[in-house]
Amino acid sequence: MRLALDVLGGDNGAAPNVAGAVLAVNAIPDLTIVLVGDQPQTEILLANASFPAGRIEFAHAPTFVDMKEKPTEALRKKPDASIFRCWQLLAEGNVDGLVSAGNTGAVVVGAVKTRKFLKCIQKPGIATIMPTARGRCIIVDVGANVFPKPRHLLEYGVMGSVFARKILGIAQPTLGLMNVGEEEGKGHELVQKTYDLFRASGLKERFVGNIEGRDIHRGAVDVVVTDGFTGNVVLKLCEGVFEFVMNMVKQDVLGVLTTERDTGIAAVKGMLGKYHYSAFGGAPLLGVDGVCIICHGSSSERAIANAIGVAATGVREKVNDAIVAEIEALPKDE
């Protein structure tokens, strides 16, 4: 199996990406990584690394898309940027998937440009894994498609559900539609129409209906379906609330401890690690012909290695074949 890694993507430059690739090829026997970026710089970073011979390759890309750059503009000005080069490799069949910690918009624009979508998929969506009181859930979409059609949300339900089965090992994943109330008929036109589509689809047995914001972390469903605008707000809000509450815990709870303060500090550190995004291995861009995992911009080498691991599992488990089979079973109309 071959995966491309966008070496120049992310907030911290090439070093954590290259180190993550080394960790991954040492951990996964049948994996070859193509490091896509500035080749001379990449070779320097690899100089002292130890890894199985021939399992790391290079594809030169002289430049990259900055985290703050407008993706469509970047595509016009820098068609040879590292993330676009990754997509070319995928389109040419040179790799089975790609991993990037770079500009998320540019990852999506690269996908749309190469048009390597799965059969019957109208729009790719980004999924993310969240911890819940009952384990983990998947939220799709968290930002690829900020103004989707009902059909797109139905596709996200199918794709999230396959991902939950193949990657999280949930045999019969339940699905919920993010809304402002549980009752049928709640919300705006998009969710009302999407609700009806789910009810009429082959997913209806596992579709529990509308869910509310507070249901996500209670673990009400395995797959949360939402538009990319709401999903992106949800994703970043969770990060913000978690950070806020943990800071308050440090101040209000750890602050009053004396003899057991160190025990408390260690426990808080454990919690921070357990629920940190890096533990969840990146966010898959679902619907693309190939596996694509998007990582947090500030990913550590461990986070990059985890994301590569998820991509490898996606390829090995043939997630996309399963998605196509389920999508083809849906009614074709919008």
Add this chain to the structure above:
Amino acid sequence: MRLALDVLGGDNGAAPNVAGAVLAVNAIPDLTIVLVGDQPQTEILLANASFPAGRIEFAHAPTFVDMKEKPTEALRKKPDASIFRCWQLLAEGNVDGLVSAGNTGAVVVGAVKTRKFLKCIQKPGIATIMPTARGRCIIVDVGANVFPKPRHLLEYGVMGSVFARKILGIAQPTLGLMNVGEEEGKGHELVQKTYDLFRASGLKERFVGNIEGRDIHRGAVDVVVTDGFTGNVVLKLCEGVFEFVMNMVKQDVLGVLTTERDTGIAAVKGMLGKYHYSAFGGAPLLGVDGVCIICHGSSSERAIANAIGVAATGVREKVNDAIVAEIEALPKDE
């Protein structure tokens, strides 16, 4: 000053409402409360209460809107339900404001039915107060208007800003537009057009631009403007994440303490109280001619009394006069 209280609204029946009213009239010297609900039942609940003579009145309403009922249907079937009777009292000029812990949709539908909107306001919006790392912020709208126009969001910015000034005492409140990224041009058409409206408005000096989900709790702005769909998800998600994290703290942090366990438990209880919704006195429905505060369905008597206190401050501080003055200063076009 006279305020109507929807005695039959909420998950826990009349008792916490009546007890909250008693607390409020004892605390606020110039306040008269009209208890709107089943009068015989209300009188029984008041039998042993102590409060200044003549400062509690009754308006009989034989029925109420259930928390799960569809608001428009309820209005058709039960025009004499307690919440609608509250709105009638407001429309007749009998009271200056109203407080309800009942079905939020019914509160909004009641407002729309009486059409007692403020001059120049096209749509009312619900505001909520959130704790942040730097104090408190206001989010508008959290559910009154799930598919707004840009002009509505501009009005929410004005109203939230006046509320922040008059009720939270923030002299020059800053405003941010909820979006999926900070850069101009991000998001769907609604937020793009709203961004331009703010930039061209009299609020432009205090409008910091787009904000992301993680910025809310960091205290990036004093007023967060968003559509009612996103805002409602945000509101309930915060509740869910807070609950989730605090449960993990109980398990992972308190669970490892021994000698200082009781100290830790007390500190966690303190945090739960400090950030509980009841500490923030309910959610104002802004844009209505009169003051309207919506409370959480499971409000305690303390939460009801706090909400009545906020309503009284809103009347006393002439929040609505200030809103009209600021709205009239805006450009009239959409």
